[in-house]
Amino acid sequence: MATLLYYSLISLAFILTLKFFLQRKRLQNLPPCPPTLPIIGNLHHLKPPLHRSLHSLSQKYGNIFSLWFGSRLVVVISSPTLVQECFTKHDIILANRPRFLTGKYLGFNYTSLGSTSYGDHFRNLRRIITIDVLSTHRLNSFFEIRKEETVRVVKKLALDTCKGLTRVKLRPRLTEMTFNNMMRMISGKRYYGENSDVTDAEEAKRFRDIISEMMMLLGANNKGDFLPLLRWFDFDGLEKRLKKITETAEAFMQGLVEEHRSGKHKANTMIEHLLSLQKSEPDYYSDYIIKGLIQELLLSSASILIRKYVQVTIVLFMATLLYYSLISLAFILTLKFFLQRKRLQNLPPCPPTLPIIGNLHHLKPPLHRSLHSLSQKYGNIFSLWFGSRLVVVISSPTLVQECFTKHDIILANRPRFLTGKYLGFNYTSLGSTSYGDHFRNLRRIITIDVLSTHRLNSFFEIRKEETVRVVKKLALDTCKGLTRVKLRPRLTEMTFNNMMRMISGKRYYGENSDVTDAEEAKRFRDIISEMMMLLGANNKGDFLPLLRWFDFDGLEKRLKKITETAEAFMQGLVEEHRSGKHKANTMIEHLLSLQKSEPDYYSDYIIKGLIQGMLLAGTDTTAVTIEWAMAALLNHPEILKKAKDELDTHVGQDRLVDESDIPNLPYIQNIIYETLRLYSPAPLLLPHYSSEEFNIGGFTVPRDTIVLINAWAIQRDPEFWSDPLCFKPERFEKEGEQDKLIPFGLGRRACPGIGLAYRTMGLTLGLLIQCFEWNRLTNDEIDMRETKGIAMPKLIPLEAMCKAQPISEKIMQ
């Protein structure tokens, strides 16, 4: 017996393989086809979802290609013009359906509309469904049914979610609604839900069982449709189940037809209507045809047939759902908002608020200016609702002092904004993490291991080289006389090159970037520009929680993507250092050497977070300040001259200014202070977040409040500074004046990059003044407009005219 089976199978396989090749040979000029295997053809190329597999294949084999699904030839078309041709020129030829097993059973032996082939029978059915069943007139007559069912589902949803935000599964409810809708139109009865019309619970259950079994079988993948060998065996019992359910369903539908025929139902239903037509044309509207139509309508509820009906139903459903959801949500949010406000007592004064948006309507960019105007009306400490979040704004020097001495620890947290989740390494980076052990560790590492005076001194040559390089390039560009230059891009590139050389030993900007691989340099620059863009983006979801779920503007998606790309990039740098490829003095090298003795403390994750933090916090801020200082000098030629004289006196004409000269250049230092006073790159510092309730200025600030310090307003306060809007570096000659500045923040969370920032700013500004003769452009062209936003100020690029000075010959050497 075993031998017989063995030989039979071998022969069968041989016959099938032969047949397969003969069949293929016979067919000439087929669309391109991937390599095929005997018996299974191309089935091994496919995986679910099928449309995606076919799409990938079309990318390789073209917009029209062929495949063998076992022994069946399939042609796949993915081009709009070919599709047009199919359904115009070849429409009738293609109006047939393949004869699959489901069509035999669920398609009433290939006589139902969906499974039958093109011909008289098809045309009759199509006419019945279009004119007698789903015509606009007939559909309108069922309008009330659809409305009732839709409202019923929405009502149930509203009840289930009335206690607040609740997780709901829409799919089962929508499916039930569709079937109830359909069955009420067909037979006048609903079979789903608590108050189903069918008095006989047994009948309702029977219907639901039939539907779920049919749906299951309709979706089943019948291998016998493509591998004829399997068709004979029915290994998985699919045909048996199909046969059984077809008999049960037909009996059920015959029952419905009989019920109507007996006159039990007198409602307007599809069966009623078809039976009335049967009276005049019994052969045409036979019971068999009616049952086929009912089944078709139920099973193809999504098909084309009923689309018409569906530093309608678906639109109606969605509209009703949306209406009720918005009404309930607005109600819940308004209630929550008022309860929340009532609970909070003795808050600092607050402008009138609106539900949901709070005071967002009071704000327009630049934020620090809006907040300043409000403080003029509501005082030096006032509160605002940024949507659902409470914000307290402080604009008085004495209150700020109090914040960062008495309440420093309470305020040492950061609010959890979306940017912190992604760009802040899931709130573990120094700038975004909350106060605690992790914060203290990071702070210690950055202060002692990364940015200590000793470590900064060791990078002295790098900063000098990069600054000289920019100045040299400027001198070359302007050596022929007064030339218009844009400083901003040059300064930003310089600060990034500075930072990346200290971090990794490589420069990524400029013509002779060190990175031999131009691809790597481009990757880095792309990462940085996307990160900077996203850091400055205004994420409404941070304040309006409802929007957080939707990511309407795709911000979260972009943040997620860039975070992954950036982390992979930085891991690459770490690995390169670990492999010993680099032997220069770099921050990564130093941190990896510390990792050897304390691997947990100096983990790769910490190292990457630190790198990213410094890149995001320490580059643009520095470049922007230098640009503003130059803008101010161009508007005040007398100050420019004084600075130049200072350089001549202390440095002379024979050499270039150096970082070590800066302590001897107090006037240039004062120019930097005055720039930071009037044009702070972080006019509202970074937002702080209270971990506990505290009292200040006679008011109570609750926990979980965002606290904003309006450094911009404080540094222009006429009670605090004489002639505050004048750019006057001399003011810092008075002792103690400099201590009134807060551009880097105060207390535990103050900027750890102050030392590096002053070195870079001092050196660059010194060289720019020493090496060039500067001319201002007209007032319109030097735009002194204010900065925008909190996180990343946007400046109008400054254009200036400059000419290389004789001293720049030193640079050329």
Ligand code: HEM
């Ligand atoms: C002119 C240049 C710069 C300005 C005006 C500036 C300003 C600021 C401000 C206002 C803060 C927030 C303080 C607060 O929350 O109260 C800050 C934080 C920070 N800055 Fe700077 N910064 C500058 C340069 C740098 C540089 C060069 C680096 C690093 C190399 C750096 C790294 C950081 C970091 C890591 C933080 C987060 C600190 C924390 O949250 O604990 N900054 N900076």
